[in-house]
Every structure is written in C-alpha cells, then in structure tokens.
Amino acid sequence: MESAGVINSDITIIGAGPGGYVAAIQGAKLGAKVVLIEKDKVGGTCLNRGCIPTKALVRSAEVYESLKNAKDFGCIAQDVGVDMAAVIDRKDQIVGQLVRGIEHLLKKNQVTLLTGTAQLQDAHTVIVDDGGGTKTTVQSKNIIIATGSNPIRLPIPGSDLPQVMDSTEALETKELPKSLAIIGGGIIGMEFAFIYASFGVEVSVIEFLDDILSMLDTDLRRQIALSARRAGIKLYTGARAEAIEEAEDGGCVLSFTHKGEVKSLSVDRVLVAVGRRPNLGGLELKRIGIELNDSRRGIKVNNRMQTNIPHIYAVGDVTDRIQLAHVASQQGIVAVENIVGNDVVMDYSAVPNALFTQPEIATVGLSEAEAKAQGIDYQVGTFPFAANGKALTYGTNRGMVKVITEKSSGKIIGAGIIGPQATELIAELTLAVKQGLTAADIAATIHAHPTVAEAVHEASLATKGLAIHI
Numbered sequence: 001m002e003s004a005g006v007i008n009s010d011i012t013i014i015g016a017g018p019g020g021y022v023a024a025i026q027g028a029k030l031g032a033k034v035v036l037i038e039k040d041k042v043g044g045t046c047l048n049r050g051c052i053p054t055k056a057l058v059r060s061a062e063v064y065e066s067l068k069n070a071k072d073f074g075c076i077a078q079d080v081g082v083d084m085a086a087v088i089d090r091k092d093q094i095v096g097q098l099v100r101g102i103e104h105l106l107k108k109n110q111v112t113l114l115t116g117t118a119q120l121q122d123a124h125t126v127i128v129d130d131g132g133g134t135k136t137t138v139q140s141k142n143i144i145i146a147t148g149s150n151p152i153r154l155p156i157p158g159s160d161l162p163q164v165m166d167s168t169e170a171l172e173t174k175e176l177p178k179s180l181a182i183i184g185g186g187i188i189g190m191e192f193a194f195i196y197a198s199f200g201v202e203v204s205v206i207e208f209l210d211d212i213l214s215m216l217d218t219d220l221r222r223q224i225a226l227s228a229r230r231a232g233i234k235l236y237t238g239a240r241a242e243a244i245e246e247a248e249d250g251g252c253v254l255s256f257t258h259k260g261e262v263k264s265l266s267v268d269r270v271l272v273a274v275g276r277r278p279n280l281g282g283l284e285l286k287r288i289g290i291e292l293n294d295s296r297r298g299i300k301v302n303n304r305m306q307t308n309i310p311h312i313y314a315v316g317d318v319t320d321r322i323q324l325a326h327v328a329s330q331q332g333i334v335a336v337e338n339i340v341g342n343d344v345v346m347d348y349s350a351v352p353n354a355l356f357t358q359p360e361i362a363t364v365g366l367s368e369a370e371a372k373a374q375g376i377d378y379q380v381g382t383f384p385f386a387a388n389g390k391a392l393t394y395g396t397n398r399g400m401v402k403v404i405t406e407k408s409s410g411k412i413i414g415a416g417i418i419g420p421q422a423t424e425l426i427a428e429l430t431l432a433v434k435q436g437l438t439a440a441d442i443a444a445t446i447h448a449h450p451t452v453a454e455a456v457h458e459a460s461l462a463t464k465g466l467a468i469h470i
C-alpha cells in the first residue's frame with residue numbers, strides 16, 4: 001500500500017451528499033481550508049439515486065399522463081407510448097449535468113476533493129483509501145461526518161431474488177414490468193407507485209401500518225388513497241410481507257398476511273421501500289468513542305450538530321433525525337457556521353416535506369394530529385382546489401390547502417397541501433411558520449390572479465371563516 005502523504009485542513013468532510021458538499025462550499029466561502037472525501041459520485045444519494053432521479057421519472061410520468069389525457073384539453077395525441085430506456089437515459093443526463101455542476105462549484109471554491117473511502121484513525125486524523133492501493137492521511141482541526149444512509153433490506157425469505165429490487169435498482173431498470181408489488185407505502189414507495197401506475201404497470205402496495213403515508217393527517221391521507229385507487233394502485237394496509245418465491249414464468253409470488261389471512265400476489269417484480277438506515281459502516285466510530293443516539297441507529301448530535309467529541313460534527317441522514325436533503329444541507333451549514341465561530345443552532349420547527357405523488361402533497365410545521373396531541377388550542381382553514389380557477393385550467397378539481405393556526409395568536413403553526421404545485425406552494429407557508437406570521441398576515445398579502453397560490457390566501461382567510469370563494 002502506497003502513501004500519498006499528509007494533507008492538513010481546517011475542516012474535513014466525509015461524504016459529498018447534500019449534507020457534505022453544501023457544508024464544503026459554505027466552509028470554503030467562509031475562509032476555511034476544506035477537504036471533502038467521497039467514495040462514489042458527488043451529490044450523494046439525493047442527486048445520484050434519490051431526489052433528482054425520482055423527480056426526473058415523475059416528470060416523464062406527468063408528460064405521459066398529459067398525452068393520455070390530451071383529448072380533455074382539445075388536443076390530439078396519437079400512438080402515445082413510453083420508452084422506459086429513454087426515460088432512464090434522460091434521467092441519467094440530468095444527473096450527469098448536476099454532478100458536473102457540483103464538481104465545478106467545488107473546484108471554483110477551492111475545496112480539495114479526494115476520491116476514496118474514509119476511515120477515522122483518531123479524533124483529528126482521517127485515512128482515505130482510493131481502492132487502488134494508495135492511502136492519504138488528512139490531519140484536520142474539525143471533522144464533519146456526512147455519510148448518509150442505505151436502503152434497508154427486508155429480512156424475509158426470497159428478498160435476495162433477482163426479481164426483487166430496491167429504489168436504487170429501480171432507477172436503473174430500463175424495462176417496465178407488467179406488474180409490480182411495492183413493499184412499503186411511505187414516501188419513496190408511494191412516489192414509485194404513482195410513477196409506475198402512470199406508465200401502465202399494475203401496482204400493488206403492501207404497507208405494514210394501518211395506512212399509507214402515516215405521517216399525514218387523515219384528511220390528506222384519505223385524498224391520496226382515493227387518487228391512488230383511481231390510478232389503479234391496489235393498497236393493502238395493515239399487511240405484512242412474509243416471503244417471495246420465484247415463479248415458473250420468470251416472475252415471483254409475494255405472500256403476505258392481510259386481515260388475518262395469508263394472501264399472495266403473482267408479479268413480475270417486487271420493489272422494497274421499507275426505509276433507510278444510517279451509514280456508519282467502516283468509519284470506526286467506536287474506536288474514537290463517538291456516541292450513537294438512543295435508537296442506536298444514527299450518530300448522536302446536539303443542536304449545533306456536534307457529536308460528543310466537540311470538534312467532530314455529524315449531519316444529514318447519518319444522524320437519523322429527518323431523512324431529507326434540505327435538512328441535511330441546513331445541518332451542514334449549521335455545523336460549518338459553528339466551526340468558524342458563529343453561534344447557530346438547528347431549528348426543526350419549519351421543515352417542509354414534499355411528496356411527489358399524483359397529486360403532489362406538501363406539509364410544514366405541525367399536523368393537526370400533532371397540534372391536538374400537544375394540547376394546542378388551534379383553528380383550521382381549508383380551501384378546495386375545485387374552487388380555484390387556475391387549478392381548473394390545469395384539469396384538476398381535487399385537493400385542498402389546509403392552514404392550521406394557534407387560536408389565541410392566529411400564528412400559522414402548520415399547513416398541508418394536496419393538489420397542483422403543492423410542493424412549490426408550501427414555500428410561502430414555510431416562511432409563515434418560520435417567521436411566526438399569522439393567517440391575517442397572509443390574508444393581507446395580495447396574491448396574483450389567476451394562480452393556485454390564491455388557494456393559500458383563501459385557506460388563511462378560512463381560518464376565520466372569511467374565505468371569499470367558498
């Protein structure tokens with residue numbers, strides 16, 4: 001094994017996902033000497049096998065839906081079909097462009113990017129193995145661990161069959177199956193369910209909990225379950241996957257327990273989307289005494305993103321707090337700000353959550369169920385997209401905006417949107433929750449006409465029973 005010598009840095013970051021690379025750029029902008037270590041491609045899960053690739057597929061599915069429904073808009077589309085290989089190629093081009101963009105930004109900001117697998121040797125030393133026989137030693141004043149997470153494999157017989165895939169494999173699959181069972185009705189599972197259903201695949205979802213997307217309020221869940229059924233997605237909730245067996249026709253048979261009965265589905269492929277586990281492997285955390293959180297899954301951090309060793313920080317999925325790219329990036333910024341001497345804490349009160357189902361869903365702050373559980377005296381204002389002119393021009397008359405306020409102050413403490421552009425509309429309500437704005441503040445703000453944003457305005461008015469168009 002060769003040694004490539006020793007590099008000294010102010011901040012060494014392990015992992016170049018949205019937690020690590022954003023921290024690296026911010027650190028460099030704030031004047032620190034930054035080394036970023038990545039064993040695969042910059043951009044991490046989010047860019048290479050998560051947020052961006054799935055949204056590229058979602059967009060292809062939307063275009064195909066529009067073509068199928070062209071007649072409703074007075075347009076004629078003939079011989080409409082899907083070329084899944086071209087869909088995946090388009091996704092790869094978008095990902096490639098963004099990876100090159102991040103590499104450029106790192107270079108421009110003079111971040112030293114090392115390619116290889118990092119291991120902590122002691123509390124100030126990271127060893128990088130490039131896999132080709134060369135090891136580099138990095139001596140650092142501060143270290144940020146941003147190694148992300150990996151998909152959880154389901155511990156049932158048959159889960160290693162070639163017909164069974166995880167989300168990473170699904171994003172590379174250029175052949176559409178005729179039928180697909182998705183184990184897991186959380187965000188990733190349901191996004192794939194709508195994508196594949198749009199492309200004409202027979203989709204069944206097996207969810208262990210009593211409902212899909214269990215983090216949502218009941219009213220939002222009811223609406224998305226209805227949309228799923230309308231899209232032809234079969235939902236089995238309160239169901240436990242038991243085993244997968246290879247079938248004679250090259251497909252497989254998934255058996256599961258549902259309502260006390262053992263049932264089975266014959267499908268071409270199975271997609272497992274049962275969650276992700278923090279990636280701690282090979283870091284040697286124990287050797288240098290870094291503590292894990294109570295669940296023993298992720299690295300324990302305080303609200304400045306410090307581990308129990310104050311100059312070692314952890315950000316993103318590896319902390320197992322909230323597995324979202326924008327949370328990872330914000331945690332990365334908070335870590336770097338503290339390293340350079342600014343006193344910044346992580347605030348989780350206004351984290352938007354965007355679900356790219358059909359229709360889209362977005363939430364922020366407290367759900368109604370959480371407000372109730374916390375004993376908050378709250379009010380709810382809702383406004384249906386059926387009464388919004390712009391939504392009707394999109395060809396949609398389902399969904400709603402829901403605004404939750406604290407009754408005494410009128411402050412917006414949470415919101416949920418299901419409908420067109422929900423993932424964009426949530427930004428206004430995120431600002432409201434973060435800045436402690438009231439529903440009256442939104443109501444007093446002129447919203448352009450005709451836009452779907454008017455539904456946010458109307459839902460805010462509705463908290464006081466003053467919506468104009470219902």
Ligand code: FAD
Binds near residue numbers: 117146327328
């Ligand atoms: P990651 O992005 O996982 O990056 C960690 C990096 O560390 C990886 O590149 C890895 O190769 C590297 N690494 C690990 N160990 C080492 C080591 N020892 N040495 C060197 N490098 C190492 N989030 C959203 O906000 N919106 C979405 O729409 C969304 N969609 C998703 C869809 C799917 C299918 C999936 C799987 C996830 C999705 N997510 C989404 C979640 C999002 O991808 C993650 O929350 C985010 O990527 C976490 O960022 P991170 O920086 O913590 O880790």
